[in-house]
Amino acid sequence: MNPMANPLINSGAAPVATPFFFYLLAGLSIVGALLMITRRNAVHSALALILTLLSVAGLYLMLYAPFVAGVQIIVYGGGIMVLFLFVIMLVNIERVSRERQFNRMWPVGLLASCALLALFLGALEKGKSLLPDRLMQIPEASNTQGIAALLYGDAGRMGQYTFAFEIASLLLLVAILGAVIMTKKKI
Amino acid sequence: MVPITTIHYLVVAAALFVLGVVGVLTRRNVVIVLMSIELILNAVNLNLVAFSRMWGNLYGQAFAIFIVVDAAAEAAVGLGILIAFFRNKETIHVDEIDLLKW
């Protein structure tokens, strides 16, 4: 698809995002991720992950994706992290926080991750020329409607992702049943 | 200040992904491993939404919503497994969960 043929690219609206907010949110998310993987106390890790998730929601807002940002805050921030905090409180044993936190293979893991990072940065460097040089403007006001049209379909036809949407709801049902059955004491 | 392009977002997503991978590979606490997996999924989401903005259509955002749904389901099931296992053997260290049956 030729990006220059897209009529949205010539809308010429002023960008909402300033570099200051981008660097702030990106920095917060990376700091949160670093704190999360290094804390001894699991509750501190969970709080750091909440910081990361909220910063990523802010980054979504800067990318003109308000609906995904809203979904991120509700599902991740209000749902998944509460679940994690509950489980941390259920399984937390005092002696755990005094034992060894990193496993024996940590140099190998770190080395492999550095190799992965080098691979990613190399791929980004090489592929830079493939990306179009202007960011498009997605109309922000109809973001929810656009996603609804993809997920539910409009004007009487099925959307492109309607079937996948139904499968996703079935997936959630199966996950709920599985989690309930696994945590019951007597089946 | 260089204007913020898609590459900036992709670099942030790559950094988050690698930090998540480090968390999965090096930590012993199962809950922190599961949280690192959530971080990996978030990095992928950021990538998708950045590309959706780049191309100007909403397919990336719709797929990102599916990934959020999937991450929620997986967190629930993973934590359920953890609790069920914790009931049998009182440990939350990954390297102590190494027997299929005892």
Added chain:
Amino acid sequence: MLNELMSYLGSTVPPGIAGNQLWALIYVLVVFAGVSATVLCMNWIERKVLAHFQIRLGPMRVGPHGLLQPFADALKLLLKEDIVPAGADVAAFWIAPVLGLVAAFTVYCVIPFGPSQAVTDMNIGILFMLGVSSLGALAIVTAGWASNSHYPLMGALRSSAQIVSYEVAMGMAVVSAVLMTSLNTKGIGTLSMIGIVEAQREQGVWFLFKFFPLGVLAFAVFAIAMVAETNRAPFDLPEAESELTAGFHTEYSGLRWSFFMLAEYAAMIAVSSIAVTLWLGGWMRPFPNLLSGNFWDFVFSLFPALTFGGLAAMAFLGTTRMPPHPYFRIQKIGIGVFAVLLGLLALLLLAIAIGGRGDDVNIAGRLREGVDYVYWFLLKVAIFMYLFIWYRATWPRYRFDQLMAVGWKVMLPISLGVLILTAIVGVVVS
């Protein structure tokens, strides 16, 4: 800057949309100060109203009729010793009240006090409000954990389980109200708060009365769920003093406890605002279609002045009924001054109502319209606040298993049923 100041007065969109940063900042400060002042007033009103329900007088000593009691409480809380329990998780102990306060206050960015009297209008307004208020549950869990004591932990786990359960029913009720917005002429619904009130204005009916009884049922589900969301009676087992010694904020004292109290009252006002915006027509005056025309517009625009005039009259009555003992002289003067201030405010509102009557183009008319919109919105929210206090005074509290049973077995099926029926009726009607 003067340009920015003046350009807002003629605009029809909130300053956040118009890019007017000065007015957006002014609105943020005004809303923040207003909510804090309202929480102080709510403290006094709650104690007085509860007392009068229980046929006693409440605080009478600190100021005339206890009017300065909230200030004394705030001063005491600020000066109290900052106790951190032994073995508590210090980082989490510090972060939890701040997180709760931030979550409770951030939602005020999208609350519409009028069609252009809001900080901003996000096009995912209601989604944002639901999401950010669900971050409050995180603050409660963190607070309970950080206190390193079993009563707070039990209270926190119960409280957050309750919040998460009733959030589901609340979300379904909200979705059924949002569905009704799509029955307007364009056929497109909206999630923005201002858009929802505009949809009610276009369809000429408050969503409370739409598709009777579906609107009422959705509103009832939301009204019950919002009481459970904010941990207020009758769903206040996690923080009731006779059960769990104040639950998750047991170990918090002084300024930190006041953060939790601020967060609780701010969350109450926020969910009441959601209910008012979604079902009760937001800033619209009652009977805009039945009693329309200049005369009725003028009559309804006199209501702010009449309300404050009534309050001034009550304060004046309090002045005259003070005992004639010299010890009460200062209190008499105090309440007299209060009555005079309320009277001056009533006169000012009367001047605005008379000066701007009949027109909506130049500045007096716009000022009157703005005052009217904000007044009707705040009046409806104040009714909800009074209802909160009434519930607390009247009903016994639910046991925790009964609470969870109601949340999952009664609220969720009813809200699902209302949602499906609303969708079916909406498709059939349009």
